[in-house]
Each structure stands twice: as structure tokens, then as C-alpha cells.
Amino acid sequence: MPVLKADFAACQGYANCVDAAPTVYDIDDDGVVVLLRERISEEERPHIEEAARSCPVSALTIEDE
Amino acid sequence: MxxxxxxxxxxxxxxxxxxxxxxxxxxxxxxxxxxxxxxxxxxxxxxxxxxxxxxxxxxxxxxxxxxxxxxxxxxxxxxxxxxxxxxxxxxxxxxxxxxxxxxxxxxxxxxxxARPSPWRPESGVHVVRTMADSRALHEDLRREGPVVVVGGGFIGAEVAATASGLGREVTVVDPMPTPIGRVVGPEIGQYFTELHHRHGVATRFGVGVEGIEGSAGDLRVRLTDGTELAAATVVVGIGAxxxxxxxxxxxxxxxxxxxxxxxxxxxxxxxxxxxxxxxxxxxxxxxxxxxxxxxxxxxxxxxxxxxxxxHPDDLRSYRPVEYVWSDQYDWKVQIVGRPTRGTRHELVGELTGVKPRAAVLYTDEDGHLLGVVTVNWPKALVQCRRMVTEQASFDEALGKVKELAAAAPPRRAASTDTGGGR
Missing domain, CATH: 3.50.50.60 (FAD/NAD(P)-binding domain)
Incomplete structure (x- = not known):
């Protein structure tokens, strides 16, 4: 099952991920990404992959578990 | 398939x-x-x-x-x-x-x-677009001596911040009275000018460049008002x-x-x-x-x-809401929509002092939210980006941003961050 990972120290709050996949990514008051959930389905994966790749500092990845 | x-x-x-x-x-x-x-x-x-x-x-x-x-x-x-x-x-x-x-x-x-520099002295004039450009400029910025940046847009401002962070004395020149005003309007643009000054970077706005003579390490930038700036290195950021x-x-x-x-x-x-x-x-x-x-x-x-x-049988039209960011000194600037199409704006928060937090919302006569500029406030940016996409009204958006401001007061940084552009 695909699992979302985030490098919270690298995140710069550019927020492209939140715009592209608001069901799994959000941002906190300090401008750091929040994972609304970690496990996603295979069906969601392509769309969330594209959202993760819209991160300007490559802070987001999807791993298989 | x-x-x-x-x-x-x-x-x-x-x-x-x-x-x-x-x-x-x-x-x-x-x-x-x-x-x-x-x-x-x-x-x-x-x-x-x-x-x-x-x-x-x-x-x-x-x-x-x-x-x-x-x-x-x-x-x-x-x-x-x-x-x-x-x-x-x-x-x-x-x-x-x-x-x-x-x-x-x-x-x-x-x-x-990068739009090529119209001024071609022997050497010492740079543009920044490719890795080779950036590498070459980095080498010249290591050398002592003043830096003149021609063009006060995003690239110019970021390069000025970086050069200043490396200890260089920097002057930014642009024929517009408030160069960032092209994107955020002249009134808010003024705060961006002050941002340069607060970090010790000089500006000569409203003045054009007439010519550049000399060579790397010993350049003279002649301005349209008859004055001249000495420079070891010149960076030209005048668009693409x-x-x-x-x-x-x-x-x-x-x-x-x-x-x-x-x-x-x-x-x-x-x-x-x-x-x-x-x-x-x-x-x-x-x-x-x-x-x-x-x-x-x-x-x-x-x-x-x-x-x-x-999926040629399921064509999607491309209709994005514009979004751009720029990191200058201690400001993370994020801009969504089309602020300059607005006729009126309102500032929530402050754009002065160390690491301020603010949002500027722009509207037209019809009361639509047209665009938003945020500084050091990604949370507000996210909300506003959504509201611009949903074509929310200006009043509704302003109310939401003010609520957000009240819910989480800004945390002011303890010291000035003069780090290289970020």
C-alpha cells in the first residue's frame, strides 16, 4: 500500500501540494506541510504522485509498504 | 492503451x-x-x-x-x-x-x-538563467568590490539579496519608480523597495542605464541622470x-x-x-x-x-490560477491570481520590521477577489489561492484572512535574517 512521506524540515510552505491534493496535504500555521493521512489507495496514487512532484523543494515522496 | x-x-x-x-x-x-x-x-x-x-x-x-x-x-x-x-x-x-x-x-x-544585456563591455556583465550563468556569477561575486544589479524584478531582487548576503555592497537600478509594482502595484511595491534598504542594499529606481564600460573588476555603469556607479560585477535581469x-x-x-x-x-x-x-x-x-x-x-x-x-478522448482545458513565489532577504513572497487587475487593495498585517507577516488582497469595482500577495504567511496563501480559484468575493476573503490573523497571531523573529536570499 502506498504511504506518503514528507521532509518537514525541507518544506518551505510553497503549498503547491495543498492546491493539487487537498484531501491528503494541508499546511499548518507555521507554513509547514501536514499529512492529513499517510496511507493512500493505488487508485489515488497517480494524482497524488503529480501533487508530490509539484513540490518545488522535493519534500514529498510516496513509498511502498 | x-x-x-x-x-x-x-x-x-x-x-x-x-x-x-x-x-x-x-x-x-x-x-x-x-x-x-x-x-x-x-x-x-x-x-x-x-x-x-x-x-x-x-x-x-x-x-x-x-x-x-x-x-x-x-x-x-x-x-x-x-x-x-x-x-x-x-x-x-x-x-x-x-x-x-x-x-x-x-x-x-x-x-x-535571459533577455541578453544590451550593454556589452569586455567582461564582467552577467545574466542568470542557466547553471553555467549562475556558476560564472558566483565566481565573480567572490571577488571584493561593489555589485550593480540592473533590473529590480524578482530575479534582480533575489540576486541582490544573495550578493548582499555574501558581503557585497549592492545597488539595484531600474527605470521604473517601483519595479515590483508591475506585479503588486506601486503602493505595495514601495514596501519591496524598503526591504532592500532595510538590508543595506541601495536602489536607484526611476533611472535607466545608458551604458556600461570597462571590464570585470573595474566597470562603470552610466545612468540616464548623468551619474555613474562603479562596479566590480554587473548583473542584468531584464526579463526573458x-x-x-x-x-x-x-x-x-x-x-x-x-x-x-x-x-x-x-x-x-x-x-x-x-x-x-x-x-x-x-x-x-x-x-x-x-x-x-x-x-x-x-x-x-x-x-x-x-x-x-x-487520454485523447478526455481532453482537459488548461485554466490555471496564476501562482508565483519569490524569496528575498527575510521575506517569503507568494502571489496568487492577478493583483494588478485590481483597482483597490487592503493590507492585513504588517510589511515593516523584521520578518513581518501580511496579506494584501486586491479587488475590482465588482467586488471580486482578483489576487493576493502574502509575505511570510503560507497559511493565508493557501486559503486565498483556494478563494481566488472559487471566485470568492473580496469581502468574504477579507473576513476569512482577518479571522486567520486573529486565530494565530504572528510570531516575530528575534533577530534579523540577512541570509543569502532565503
């Missing part, structure tokens, strides 16, 4: 790379070839005026696609060889090494180049021009960019797509042809084009 089809993506910067990857995410199982002019592995450009320029990051940190990742994703990398010609009738991309690539769909993602010259004999309609329909397909050539800085496409929401030079636009348009290539 994709049969034995081949997609050739020309241009290996952010737009081209993300298009190639998105083809796979969208389920395209044919051949994907990514062509790039530069011999470097595909790299990202925002750090070239900031962390890479300052020396804080090495080249590895800017890489967008390693050969291993390319292989894993089934992307054939053809880098170090420019495309020289597009034969639309034969459906072939010709390369500088004499070979050609047959395609079923082609994606033009050749980006833009689309890399569409190689398409001159392709028959594609080119007007300062490749003319495309709302699906990012070149007009009269539905097998050819153009995305990112080189594309001028019909935005169905704004009902006009636009060319946008923002990082996020290159990514989003690439994803949309990839979808359209992989």
Missing part, C-alpha cells in the same frame, strides 16, 4: 521533466524521450539566484532527474544535444547531432532565455525571451511563444503541444492568450498536456 506510440519532449528543465514523468502517472505506456540542450543532468532553476548562487547548495541538490530515476520511470534521456528543427508534416524532431526522432506526439518545453527560434521554419504559429489552444496543442498541429515559458495558450477562464514564466505554471501545464496525450 498507448500502443506503440512515442512522445518526444523537447526541453529538460522543470516543465519537460515533469511532463515526461506525468505521462507515466497518467498511464502512458509507449516510448517517452526527453531531449535537452545542456549536458548537465536536468536541474531546477529557482536555486540559481539563491542557494546555488551563494554556494550554500551544490549542483547535486538542484538535479530534477537522475539517470537511475529516468530508467525507473522509462524515460529515455537525450541530453547535451539541442533540437534544431521540428518537421510537423513528417512528425520528426531533428537534433544537432544529425539524428532525428519520430514522434506521435511532441511536447515543446524549451523554456525561455521564449526559446522558439528553433521552430522558425516549422510552420507553427509563433508570436512571442508557440500559439496553442486551450488544451496546450499548437494551433493547427494537434500532435504538437507546448508548455511552460515557451507556450502562449488560450486561457478559457481569462479568455485571452497568455504566456506565463512561473515554475508552477510549467509543472501544471506539463501535467495537463501529459493527461491530454495519454
Amino acid at each position: 498507448s500502443g506503440g506510440r512515442t512522445v518526444v519532449v523537447v526541453g529538460s528543465s522543470i516543465g519537460g521533466v515533469r511532463t515526461a514523468q506525468a505521462l507515466r502517472s497518467e498511464g502512458f505506456d509507449g516510448r517517452v524521450v526527453l531531449v535537452g540542450e545542456e549536458a548537465e543532468l536536468p536541474y531546477d532553476k529557482p536555486p540559481l539566484s539563491k542557494q546555488f548562487l551563494s554556494g550554500q547548495w551544490d549542483a547535486d541538490r538542484t538535479v530534477l532527474l537522475t539517470p537511475e530515476a529516468a530508467e525507473r520511470e522509462g524515460i529515455e534521456l537525450r541530453i547535451g544535444v539541442p533540437a534544431t528543427r521540428l518537421d510537423v508534416a513528417a512528425k520528426e524532431v531533428h537534433l544537432a547531432d544529425g539524428t532525428s526522432l519520430a514522434y506521435d506526439s511532441a511536447v515543446i518545453a524549451t523554456g525561455a532565455s 525571451v521564449p526559446n522558439d527560434g528553433w521552430l522558425a521554419d516549422s510552420g507553427l504559429p509563433i508570436e512571442n511563444g508557440v500559439m496553442c489552444d486551450e488544451y496546450s496543442r499548437a494551433l493547427d498541429a494537434p500532435d504538437v503541444y507546448a508548455i511552460g515559458d515557451v507556450a502562449r495558450w488560450f486561457h478559457p477562464g481569462h479568455r485571452e492568450y497568455l504566456r506565463v514564466e512561473h515554475w508552477t505554471n510549467a509543472v501544471e501545464q506539463g501535467v495537463c498536456a501529459a493527461h491530454n496525450i495519454a
Whole structure:
């Protein structure tokens, strides 16, 4: 099952991920990404992959578990 | 689904790379070839005026696609060889090494180049667009002596911040009285001028450059008001021009960019797509042809084009809300929508002092939320980006941002951050 990972120290709050996949990514008051959930389905994966790749500092990845 | 089809993506910067990857995410199982002019592995450009320029990051940190990742994703990398010609009738991309690539769909993602400096002294004048540019400027910035930056836009401001962070004495020159005013309006633009001053960077705005003489280490910049600035190094950041010259004999309609329909397909050539800085496409929401030079636009348009290539029976029009960021000194600036189309704006928060937090909302006579500029406030940016997308009213948006401000008061930083552009 695909699992979302985030490098919270690298995140710069550019927020492209939140715009592209608001069901799994959000941002906190300090401008750091929040994972609304970690496990996603295979069906969601392509769309969330594209959202993760819209991160300007490559802070987001999807791993298989 | 994709049969034995081949997609050739020309241009290996952010737009081209993300298009190639998105083809796979969208389920395209044919051949994907990514062509790039530069011999470097595909790299990202925002750090070239900031962390890479300052020396804080090495080249590895800017890489967008390693050969291993390319292989894993089934992307054939053809880098170090420019495309020289597009034969639309034969459906072939010709390369500088004499070979050609047959395609079923082609994606033009050749980006833009720095507008060349009209002033050409012997040496010491730089532009910043490629890794080689940034490397060369970094070498010159290590040398003692003042730096003059011509152009007070985003690149100019970021380079000024980086050079100042490296200990150089910097002056930014621009013929506009408030250069960032082109994007945020003259009144808010004034705060950006003060931002330079607060970090010890001088500005000569409202004054043009007449000429530059001398050579690296000993340059003289003559201004239109008759004064002269001494400089060891000059950086010229006066915009970009689309890399569409190689398409001159392709028959594609080119007007300062490749003319495309709302699906990012070149007009009269539905097998050819153009995305990112080189594309001028019909935005169905704004009902006009636009060319946008923002990082996020290159990514989003690439994803949309990839979808359209992989799913020709489910074409999606490309109608983005504009979004751009810039990191200058202790400001993270984020801009969404079209602020300058507004006739009135309101500031929530402050734009003075150390690491301030603010949002500026722009509206027109009809009360629509047209655009928002935030400083050091990503949370507000996210909300506003959503509200611009949903075409919320200005009053509603203003209320929400004020609520947000009240719910989480700003945390002021304890000390001044003068770090190189970020």
C-alpha cells in the first residue's frame, strides 16, 4: 500500500501540494506541510504522485509498504 | 492503451521533466524521450539566484532527474544535444547531432532565455538563467568590490539579496519608480523597495542605464541622470525571451511563444503541444492568450498536456490560477491570481520590521477577489489561492484572512535574517 512521506524540515510552505491534493496535504500555521493521512489507495496514487512532484523543494515522496 | 506510440519532449528543465514523468502517472505506456540542450543532468532553476548562487547548495541538490530515476520511470534521456528543427508534416524532431526522432506526439518545453544585456563591455556583465550563468556569477561575486544589479524584478531582487548576503555592497537600478509594482502595484511595491534598504542594499529606481564600460573588476555603469556607479560585477535581469527560434521554419504559429489552444496543442498541429515559458495558450477562464514564466505554471501545464496525450478522448482545458513565489532577504513572497487587475487593495498585517507577516488582497469595482500577495504567511496563501480559484468575493476573503490573523497571531523573529536570499 502506498504511504506518503514528507521532509518537514525541507518544506518551505510553497503549498503547491495543498492546491493539487487537498484531501491528503494541508499546511499548518507555521507554513509547514501536514499529512492529513499517510496511507493512500493505488487508485489515488497517480494524482497524488503529480501533487508530490509539484513540490518545488522535493519534500514529498510516496513509498511502498 | 498507448500502443506503440512515442512522445518526444523537447526541453529538460522543470516543465519537460515533469511532463515526461506525468505521462507515466497518467498511464502512458509507449516510448517517452526527453531531449535537452545542456549536458548537465536536468536541474531546477529557482536555486540559481539563491542557494546555488551563494554556494550554500551544490549542483547535486538542484538535479530534477537522475539517470537511475529516468530508467525507473522509462524515460529515455537525450541530453547535451539541442533540437534544431521540428518537421510537423513528417512528425520528426531533428537534433544537432544529425539524428532525428519520430514522434506521435511532441511536447515543446524549451523554456525561455535571459533577455541578453544590451550593454556589452569586455567582461564582467552577467545574466542568470542557466547553471553555467549562475556558476560564472558566483565566481565573480567572490571577488571584493561593489555589485550593480540592473533590473529590480524578482530575479534582480533575489540576486541582490544573495550578493548582499555574501558581503557585497549592492545597488539595484531600474527605470521604473517601483519595479515590483508591475506585479503588486506601486503602493505595495514601495514596501519591496524598503526591504532592500532595510538590508543595506541601495536602489536607484526611476533611472535607466545608458551604458556600461570597462571590464570585470573595474566597470562603470552610466545612468540616464548623468551619474555613474562603479562596479566590480554587473548583473542584468531584464526579463526573458521564449526559446522558439528553433521552430522558425516549422510552420507553427509563433508570436512571442508557440500559439496553442486551450488544451496546450499548437494551433493547427494537434500532435504538437507546448508548455511552460515557451507556450502562449488560450486561457478559457481569462479568455485571452497568455504566456506565463512561473515554475508552477510549467509543472501544471506539463501535467495537463501529459493527461491530454495519454487520454485523447478526455481532453482537459488548461485554466490555471496564476501562482508565483519569490524569496528575498527575510521575506517569503507568494502571489496568487492577478493583483494588478485590481483597482483597490487592503493590507492585513504588517510589511515593516523584521520578518513581518501580511496579506494584501486586491479587488475590482465588482467586488471580486482578483489576487493576493502574502509575505511570510503560507497559511493565508493557501486559503486565498483556494478563494481566488472559487471566485470568492473580496469581502468574504477579507473576513476569512482577518479571522486567520486573529486565530494565530504572528510570531516575530528575534533577530534579523540577512541570509543569502532565503
